[in-house]
Amino acid sequence: MDEVKIFSEAVQYIKVEMGDELFGIDISYVDNIVKMQRITRVPNVQPYIKGVINLRGEIIPIINLRLKMGLAEAEETKATRIIIIKMEQLGKIGLIVDAVKEVVALEENQIEKMKYDSKDDTTHFVTAVGKVDDTLVSLLDLNVVVLDKTAREEI
Numbered sequence: 001m002d003e004v005k006i007f008s009e010a011v012q013y014i015k016v017e018m019g020d021e022l023f024g025i026d027i028s029y030v031d032n033i034v035k036m037q038r039i040t041r042v043p044n045v046q047p048y049i050k051g052v053i054n055l056r057g058e059i060i061p062i063i064n065l066r067l068k069m070g071l072a073e074a075e076e077t078k079a080t081r082i083i084i085i086k087m088e089q090l091g092k093i094g095l096i097v098d099a100v101k102e103v104v105a106l107e108e109n110q111i112e113k114m115k116y117d118s119k120d121d122t123t124h125f126v127t128a129v130g131k132v133d134d135t136l137v138s139l140l141d142l143n144v145v146v147l148d149k150t151a152r153e154e155i
Helices: 142-146 149-154
Strands: 011-018 021-026 030-035 049-055 058-064 081-087 091-097 099-106 111-113 126-132 135-140
Touching: 011 081, 011 091, 011 135, 021 099, 049 091, 081 099, 081 142, 099 126, 099 135
Parallel strands: 021 135, 058 091
Antiparallel strands: 011 021, 011 099, 030 081, 049 058, 081 091, 111 126, 126 135
């Protein structure tokens, strides 16, 4: 009798830094990573929407991920980046992060799902926590990050 081997597929995440915390963004959503550039402000939008950029002729809205997640705004540095993600329902959106660290591959046994607490404003952005060596990486739920919090409750 032939032995059947079960392979668990690793998912790749881009590890980004915001303050002292590390977050993971599923690489399948990432279209591009660009250096900070001039952002054109848009009137009457949420404070976390910094405006738009023109990237090779395409207008892309930019979200300050720190502000969206309720963290304090930080000064731009040489390491500050805009991660361009591509969402099926919304198209391309840029996320400002403090720094991009590396790409990590996480197996299923390295990921622990988180329970959603509707009273906690921070947990709804994180879908799970990944363990990379001795470091914990909070894995972002991009659907919640780019949509309003109320949209999550309706899903």
